[in-house]
Every structure is written in structure tokens, then in C-alpha cells.
Amino acid sequence: MKVYRTDEIRNVVLLGHGGSGKTSLVEAMLYVSGVTNRMGKVTESNTVSDFDKEEQKRGFSISTSLVPIEWEKAKINILDTPGYFDFVGEVEEAVSAADAAVIVVSGKAGVQVGTEKAWELCDKYNLPRMIYVTEMDVDDASFRQVVEDLTTRYGKKIAPHFQPIRENEKLVGYINVIKNAGRRYTEIGQREECEIPDYCKPNLEILRDSLMEAVAETSEEFMERYFNGEEFSVEEIRSAMRTEVMDGDIVPVAMGSNVQAQGVANLLSDIVRFFPSPDKRKCAGINRRTNEIFEGNYEFSKAKTAYVFKTMVDPFIGKYSFVKVCSGVLKGDDILYNADAA
Known part of the structure; x- marks a missing residue:
């Protein structure tokens, strides 16, 4: 069995409203990382984390389950929690043991009461967090609306670093705001480079300006460069984001589809890049x-x-x-x- 150093470990809890897609996200993570060769479905009662007979019967999580995943030489311990308030004790158990949180929001249902409760729990335990918007493969899903609602509630710390590319109301790719580059999905979990569509550029400019402004606030040197119109490198942006995520000053927002395993690889990489290892937190x-x-x-x-x-x-x-x-x-x-x- 491989031995991991403390700095190679990420303990992450998945939080969100019931039905937002936490268990399906775990399935997509397991598939993309190569742990499984097919994705289970909650509706078919064959998911890894909902292994209890009662969970399979009811079609939703009742207790917290722990799922380890290896990604980019790091071990990510995923704590999949129930979304329904009847099982809030299970959620508190998981949050108390985690070092960071991913708040899962449905792109169709938007920000719900469970989303706000998840945010409050992160505040209570002082957890760094990021937001992952699911169901972007659904026709009436709206990433922009979710981001607007989150920004209204939580302010400028909401920082989307991916933008969906949609054609005929379908998710066909995304724009990496940090790299300012487009990617188009090919097979399940696979992608290739593509040009950024013209209709995406106005919103991309808004998202990028907002992200660059947040990065500039991490130091006086960056602020001076920002006002002088200088560009930050990808590594500088990521380094600054890691600092601000750990301080709670930035909450990155990513998106994807659990069913198609789209955006999941980006989320796993973000967990490794931006979230703290246990030794970065006091105990x-x-x-x-x-x-x-x-x-x-x-x-x-x-x-x-x-x-x-x-x-x-x-x-x-x-x-x-x-x-x-x-x-x-x-x-x-x-x-x-x-x-x-x-």
C-alpha cells in the first residue's frame, strides 16, 4: 500500500442540498480517476457511497461515507454527506473531520436552503471552500444565474474560474478563465483545445477582470502590476488563489456534468491545487x-x-x-x- 506524506493528503467534505448531485459527483470522480470502470446511478441503486440497503431503497444518502481517491499523486479523502436536514448530525461529523469543503449546487435548481446551510457550516468550522455547479448538461441549467445568486448572497469573494460553452442548450465545452483558453468535450471525461466562441467573450471578460482584481489584492506588488496593466502568469494566479482560498477570501466556482463526467477532472485538480493539506491547519x-x-x-x-x-x-x-x-x-x-x- 502506498504511503502518503501529510502534505499529499486532502480531506474534503461534499456539502449541499438534498438531490444536488453529491453522490453522483463521487461516482464521476471514481470513474475519472480510474478507480471504477463504470459509473453507478442513484436511480439504479448501484453507487459506491450509497451502499446501505436503506439508502438504496430510498434513493438518497442517510449516512456519511468515506471514499478515497488518488489524483495527481495526492490522496483525496472524500466525505459524502446526506443533504436532507433529518441527518444533519451525519453532516456535522464529516465537517468536523474535514480540512476543506466542496459545496455542490444544482445548475437547474440553483441556490437552495441546503446551499446556505452548507455555507454556514463552513463558517462555523472555518473551512476553506469551493463551489461546484452540477447538471450543466440539463437544458434549463443556468451557470450565470447560480453565480449571480451566489454573488448577491456572499459578495465579491465568489470567483468563477470556468465558464461553460453551450450550443443548442447543451454543454459542449468550457473556458478556463485562468488560462484564457477554450476546451471542447469529446468522449466521456475527455476534452480537446478549441477556440473561444465570440458569444462567450463578453461574459469571459467580466469573469476574468473580477478574478484578476481578486488576485491583485493578495500583495502590493501584484496590485501595482494590475494597475499598470501587466498580465499575471498562470502559476502566479494559481498561487495567489491558493493563498486566498485557504484564507477564505476567495471561493472558486467550477461547473460540469456528473452524468457525462464533464468538469470532474478540473474539480479534482482544483482540490489538489487550492485546498490545504491537514498540516496547514491547526489542531x-x-x-x-x-x-x-x-x-x-x-x-x-x-x-x-x-x-x-x-x-x-x-x-x-x-x-x-x-x-x-x-x-x-x-x-x-x-x-x-x-x-x-x-
Whole structure:
């Protein structure tokens, strides 16, 4: 089994309104990354993350599931959460263990109550976040409307860095706002370079100006270059975005289709590029013997500490727990006791 350094790990929770497409997005991620060779469907009760019989029967997620994916030499631990408010405890468990969040919004239904609740949870746990707009293959989906609604609610921090290319109300490609380049979809999950259509250019100019302005605000040097009309390189833009995403000053907005696995590869790359690894976030607890603050901060040289964020009962293997190691090195044959447990 491959061993990943801490800086190669991304713990990401998927949040959003019920039915916005979180479980379908996980299926597309698994397919694009090569973990599976076909995509399951919620309607056919054969998705990876909704493995429980009750979930398959009802057609929606009831409990949080953990799905590991390897992408660009990083390990992304995806926490797929329920969208319905009846299971908010499951969502809180996942958010407490995550280091960043992807808020999934339906391009057809738009911003819903679950979207706002997801944003509030990210604020509560101080999570960096990005937004992914699904169902862009549907006729009446509107990426522009979703972006406008998000901007109205959350201000200039909303930063779309992809723009859809639609022909005859169908998603046929996208424009990478950072690279200022067009891509056209070919097969499922595949794309090729293309010219930017003329009808996309006016909106592209608005999106690019907004993104460049946000990048310029990261330093005085960038601000001076921006006012002098200088262009930023792709790497400079991405580096600045990573800083601002981790600080919560920018919320990137991407889009795609789960059914066609379009835009999913871009989302996985953005997760690796912009989201923090665990060691970039602080982690502290209380030493019950001394009542002093113990800062684990995911340092392997410190004493073993771990956070049990979820416990499940399986009819075949019994009770088991999901554990996030906060410091030290936890090996497979280690036996830990919680001396303070009742």
C-alpha cells in the first residue's frame, strides 16, 4: 500500500442540498480517476457511497461515507454527506473531520436552503471552500444565474474560474478563465483545445477582470502590476488563489456534468491545487491530566492523538470507528485506550 506524506493528503467534505448531485459527483470522480470502470446511478441503486440497503431503497444518502481517491499523486479523502436536514448530525461529523469543503449546487435548481446551510457550516468550522455547479448538461441549467445568486448572497469573494460553452442548450465545452483558453468535450471525461466562441467573450471578460482584481489584492506588488496593466502568469494566479482560498477570501466556482463526467477532472485538480493539506491547519486539544492545551497540528514526532468522528455498526464486521490521526504515528497493530471514557 502506498504511503502518503501529510502534505499529499486532502480531506474534503461534499456539502449541499438534498438531490444536488453529491453522490453522483463521487461516482464521476471514481470513474475519472480510474478507480471504477463504470459509473453507478442513484436511480439504479448501484453507487459506491450509497451502499446501505436503506439508502438504496430510498434513493438518497442517510449516512456519511468515506471514499478515497488518488489524483495527481495526492490522496483525496472524500466525505459524502446526506443533504436532507433529518441527518444533519451525519453532516456535522464529516465537517468536523474535514480540512476543506466542496459545496455542490444544482445548475437547474440553483441556490437552495441546503446551499446556505452548507455555507454556514463552513463558517462555523472555518473551512476553506469551493463551489461546484452540477447538471450543466440539463437544458434549463443556468451557470450565470447560480453565480449571480451566489454573488448577491456572499459578495465579491465568489470567483468563477470556468465558464461553460453551450450550443443548442447543451454543454459542449468550457473556458478556463485562468488560462484564457477554450476546451471542447469529446468522449466521456475527455476534452480537446478549441477556440473561444465570440458569444462567450463578453461574459469571459467580466469573469476574468473580477478574478484578476481578486488576485491583485493578495500583495502590493501584484496590485501595482494590475494597475499598470501587466498580465499575471498562470502559476502566479494559481498561487495567489491558493493563498486566498485557504484564507477564505476567495471561493472558486467550477461547473460540469456528473452524468457525462464533464468538469470532474478540473474539480479534482482544483482540490489538489487550492485546498490545504491537514498540516496547514491547526489542531489542538486538552491534556486531561494537566488541563493544558496540547497542540497536535498533525506532527508525527509528537505523542499519538486521534479524533474519532464517526462510529458505525455493520452486521458482518461489528462496530468500527472512523479515526482522524491528529499527531504521532498510528500503526495497524497499535492498541489505544481511552482512559477517560465512561
